[in-house]
Amino acid sequence: MFQGSMVAIVTPMQSNGTVDDNALSRLIEFHISEGTQGIVSVGTTGESATLSVEEHGWVIQRTINLVEGRVPVIAGTGANATAEAIILAKHAKAAGADATLSVVPYYNKPSQAGMLAHFTAVADAVDVPMYLYNVPGRTVVDMLPETTAALSRHANIVGIKDAAGGAARTKTLLEQCVDDFVVLSGEDDTCCESLLVGGHGFISVTTNVAPRLMREMCDAARSGDAAKAREINAKLQLLHDAMFCEPSPCAAKWALEQMGLIDGTIRLPILPLTEASHQRTLEALAAADVQVKS
Numbered sequence: 001m002f003q004g005s006m007v008a009i010v011t012p013m014q015s016n017g018t019v020d021d022n023a024l025s026r027l028i029e030f031h032i033s034e035g036t037q038g039i040v041s042v043g044t045t046g047e048s049a050t051l052s053v054e055e056h057g058w059v060i061q062r063t064i065n066l067v068e069g070r071v072p073v074i075a076g077t078g079a080n081a082t083a084e085a086i087i088l089a090k091h092a093k094a095a096g097a098d099a100t101l102s103v104v105p106y107y108n109k110p111s112q113a114g115m116l117a118h119f120t121a122v123a124d125a126v127d128v129p130m131y132l133y134n135v136p137g138r139t140v141v142d143m144l145p146e147t148t149a150a151l152s153r154h155a156n157i158v159g160i161k162d163a164a165g166g167a168a169r170t171k172t173l174l175e176q177c178v179d180d181f182v183v184l185s186g187e188d189d190t191c192c193e194s195l196l197v198g199g200h201g202f203i204s205v206t207t208n209v210a211p212r213l214m215r216e217m218c219d220a221a222r223s224g225d226a227a228k229a230r231e232i233n234a235k236l237q238l239l240h241d242a243m244f245c246e247p248s249p250c251a252a253k254w255a256l257e258q259m260g261l262i263d264g265t266i267r268l269p270i271l272p273l274t275e276a277s278h279q280r281t282l283e284a285l286a287a288a289d290v291q292v293k294s
Helices: 021-034 053-067 082-095 112-125 145-151 166-176 188-196 211-222 226-242 250-258 275-287
Strands: 004-008 038-041 073-076 099-103 130-134 157-162 182-185 201-204
Touching: 004 211, 021 053, 021 211, 038 053, 038 201, 053 073, 053 082, 073 082, 082 099, 082 112, 112 130, 112 145, 130 145, 145 157, 145 166, 157 166, 166 182, 166 188, 182 188, 188 201, 188 211, 188 226, 201 211, 211 226, 226 275, 250 275
Parallel strands: 004 038, 004 201, 038 073, 073 099, 099 130, 130 157, 157 182, 182 201
Antiparallel strands: none
């Protein structure tokens, strides 16, 4: 299934707050030309929490249309209501998404048995490849490896984006899940080490602004060249940190605006990147050889 260097792409917006179709097209072409191997549409970084249901569906469909099959498109379809997650997954399948990304239900604080039942119900209802998404920093609860291992045996559940525990968690998942289950890192600052213990790729915020370098790091790590992968990742470390210096994705959007790709507009309750973080972000972009407008 889909592996490698994938982007949790931002949803560009015009200054009036509406989704910016022209900027979305620019971003898609930018990523394909720079070597991004998969696009995750309307995940957390795509502001799924503040898009309307209509916007959510439109952005996924538009992204699929713009990509034209050149790279896989994974649609964010997670929800804390199982019935809603099923509806979103059905729409993604109808739109032509290659796979879905479904987050652990947030706010509800489900038990491990509840998570197992939730994802099983979605996978049973919609015949489309599903990636699980475990991000306890946002959902409050951690889907444990044994729960993931049980879900990995479902024919429609093909992988996980895990943002809990870095390389150690990656290694545990690889050991406990079925052999063809795809383990992707969801933590930018630990994704290199996760790859080096056998992870299959990552879904990244940093890739929004440094896609070529992230692809090069991914390729080096997956080919077993640890020295080169770590050398590249060292150039990216300031950027990994800067992308989360304030609530995401405000730093990624501000950086993309400096690169001339989008307007940096973001929706409340997330605020635009504060001026205090501008210089730090510019220095991180320079360290990763990312060009900005003069």
